[in-house]
Every structure is written in structure tokens, then in C-alpha cells.
Amino acid sequence: MNNALSKMDTKFSAMYEADIKGGRPSIAPEKLMRAMLLQVLYSIRSER
Numbered sequence: 704m705n706n707a708l709s710k711m712d713t714k715f716s717a718m719y720e721a722d723i724k725g726g727r728p729s730i731a732p733e734k735l736m737r738a739m740l741l742q743v744l745y746s747i748r749s750e751r
């Protein structure tokens with residue numbers, strides 16, 4: 704999974720620019736996607 708996200712880093716960099724106005728920085732897209740994937744996997748119910 705880390706390899707796939709690192710390959711997509713250039714695409715993510717193009718979508719997210721540095722915030723010039725100040726304020727809170729955005730969450731890194733790789734971390735956000737990893738967190739969302741884990742949330743989906745943990746929400747699948749076991750059939751045991």
C-alpha cells in the first residue's frame with residue numbers, strides 16, 4: 704500500500720498547493736487515503 708501511495712505522490716502534489724493565506728495546513732492525501740481505507744476495512748463485519 705505504501706508503494707502505491709508513494710507512486711501517486713506527484714499527482715497529489717499537483718492537486719495540493721501550499722496554503723499562502725496561512726491557516727491550518729491540509730492533511731497529506733496519503734495519510735487521508737490510508738485512514739479511509741483502514742476505516743472501510745474495520746467496518747466490514749466478520750461472519751464468525
